[in-house]
Amino acid sequence: MKRIKRNSEGGGGDAKPVKLRRRVDLFSGIALIVGTMIGSGIFVSPAGLLERTQSIEYSLAVWVACGVLSMLGALAYAELGTMITSSGAEYSYFMVAFGPFPAYMFSWVSTIIIKPSQLAIICLSFAEYVVEAFAYECPPSPFVLKLIGITTVALVTLINCLSVRLATTIQNVFCFCKLLAIFIIIAGGAYKMIQGNVDIFADSKGEQPSLGNLAVAFYSGLWAYDGWNNLNYVTEEIVNPKRNLPLSILIAIPLVTLCYVLVNIAYLTVMSPSEMIISDAVAVTFGSRILKGFSWIMPLSVAISTFGSANGTIFAAGRLCYVASREGHLLDILSYVHRKNLTPAPALIFHALIAQVLIFGGNIEGLIDFFSFTVWIFYGMSMFALLLLRKTKHDIARPYKVPLFVPIIVLVASVYLVLAPIIDNPKIEYIYSILFMVAGAVLYVPFVLYRIRLPFLGKITQKIQLIMKLVPPTSMPDC
Template identity: 50%
Template sequence: MGEESLKRRKGEDKGGEDRQSIQSHEPQTMNLQKQVGLISGICMIVGTIIGSGIFVSPKSVLANVEAVGPCLTIWAACGVLATLGALCFAELGTMITKSGGEYPYLMEAFGPIPAFLFSWTSLLVTKPSSFAIICLSFAEYASAPFYPGCDPPQAVIKCLAAAAIVVITIVNSLSVKLGSYLQNFLTAAKMIIVAIIIVSGIVLLAQGKTDNFKDSFKGSKISVSSLSLAFYNGLWAYDGWNQLNYITEELKNPYRNLPLSIIIGIPLVTVCYVLINVSYFTVMTSTELLQSQAVAVTFGDRVLYPASWIVPLFVVFSTLGSANGTCFTAGRLVYVAGREGHVLKILSYISVKHLTPAPAIIFYGAIAIIYIIPGDIDSLINYFSFAVWIFYGLTVLALIVMRFTRKELKRPIRVPIIIPVIVTLVSIVLVLAPIISAPELPYLYCTLFILSGLIVYALFVHFKFSWAQKISKPITMHLQMLLEVVPEEDVTE
């Protein structure tokens, strides 16, 4: 009933061409529009990756290797791994041109159960926890100037983070273009602070501030365990390298723009990250960096004073840009999972007015706000990192499998087989290393939560119990009327 009223309303608002379509009974399908070009694609990658990570992770990376040389090497190696992983995803994204990132690739290679476990984990753990972590980081930086000499109250941080989630969710629900324009602006803003830090570092190096780089490998602590944990922290700052695959259906000319965005975007981020770390070490020794509460702020205080306030301001822009890019892309994952019937069907509906997957984005924002309530960033990062690399590795393994099982698929991009093999092996190490070196209960909880998805799959997807459908049908109808959304395949005029 709600769907029919929406169709009539939409038909009444159309002009002569639509009336001719009604008369001739020609169906018109509502789909997500191809509105994201090459520049927006690069900004989406750069804007999503460069968030709060580069301003807090250098301390964690250095703590695991304890020397400047290995630290800089780790940052470069993380960029190489992210690029290799993204190139694997580029082959997958141009071979299977569906939005939703890993979901459709796992579906094609391994069937519905691994794909469902991925969507289950992503919808309720990795994506909203990442969104929550970024917005909590934003809130800490944004509130810090108002509480000099002490930590901001947790209630203030949580409320500010929740407000950021609400605003970003509304923006991305209203317009694809508005979300893209906001991303482009925030990316430009964050690149300003990145450029300020890099240029300041180069100037200091030119002035001879190279003492901290002498004997840069002396005193380093190198082991499989320490390297793995250093990679873990470095890769947290690079996370988002696969985000463009979540909006493949909205990319203009994806065969060209997807790989180009990756080839330009991720190496650009890698160069920036290495140079930023070099800049940090021009003004801080390893010991001073480890003692700093906020590395970028310490750098600003020593180099930019009295204009050091610029650093926290632009870090706020950086985290907002990362949160916006995460929301823009992750909402598409919820949308695809709903389209496949793995979550409520309403989540795959599209807004009649705005042509956005509004229900999916709103759902994603709501779950992220729930994660903000406990507000424990460290535990959220543990949950996120452990779970996400399980599925990164599984997805790249899917590429290897489909080289043999789906030879008929067209591959506009074909990476050498050694690349997915390397990424798969590194993923296995990254998943197992933290468990072996520093076993903690969150890893067990995360594993049990992922496996619990099997029960949900059996009850609601495989057997499709009638009582579950009776409950979901009225919910879908009322939400459809409230949000003014319709299923993409059923819109005919």
């Protein structure tokens, strides 16, 4: 994994510097956050969250709490992102705060677990809702679902490899479409409430959930909110990041939180809690009762939503892999950029391949637990990094600064979300996550710390470079 010499592989010493361009403006930044957050979660998570809380009051409270926690986390990330303006989000923050090993561990776990599993969940959800529009009587074949999910991964990867402008345009358009779908659900719920369908809220009390069940309920809710930090992965491509990064967060996340709460209330005006719990596709059940002959609109709308979310996820995932590889912490070829399109094509394709493997061998529920347990370990570390940098890096400019209680609250919440499920109901997914982390730590010693170079990697890199028309990043980004 040692970095290969650039001067013999970049097409000559006279080549122009190659780097990612600043093309993500304020509207695109808002669309990236909203488009990534509003994916499959709000259409499938309400059932699991309600089942784990066993109470309408607690479920709505968890939805609001998840929005508040995501907002606090994003505001803390805004300080980190405007202070450390390199792309890569947590990777770059850990490099400055803790040094290379924690940064490498995040890049390893994110590349192998976090981003691919996130993409796999979204594309499997997309497959379920696409098939739902055509499967009227019999349940869809699991093989067909996996095949559509794998194809979807390939399609969004191709889009992001071809053009940054194309990817952001699709994100903007699909963001509008998914907000339209959310509006239809909210309007349908409001119509039912006007008709007097509010009896379910009069008897909404239930038993208090255990600490473990409450934590996994947060897993379901926070999965729907995940993506609040995706804009930090593309800081180098944001126009005026010191202004547009925090402003995008302040606009996007409250908008998403409001939408989620209103959508859940709308669901409950049409379905009882028990009906929601047994429904495999809550939005489809809602649409069949509200839209009648036009019920096909709902699975189509959800499919559009999840496709846009998959597009935003692979867009951000490729940038993390690109930055970590540029620092020599992953395979060197993953830091290369397509000569004409200026997209991190190898990093995008690498993520896609792992996601396709996870789709082939996994399921949505297991992947959500796998993802959530792992990602909140590193969200907590990011909050600790922010607190540490307040003490150790006084000289770094902070164009945006959050109150001290913000990272402290998120840090305490992350500790709870990691430990409570293990104590209350340990699952095999948590063990898999820990094993992958241990494997990454073992690989760090020979290939990163001691820079052992495998002799065949140089030739493979050159072959891939020629076939895919790639060039190495020949200059550091302007921060």
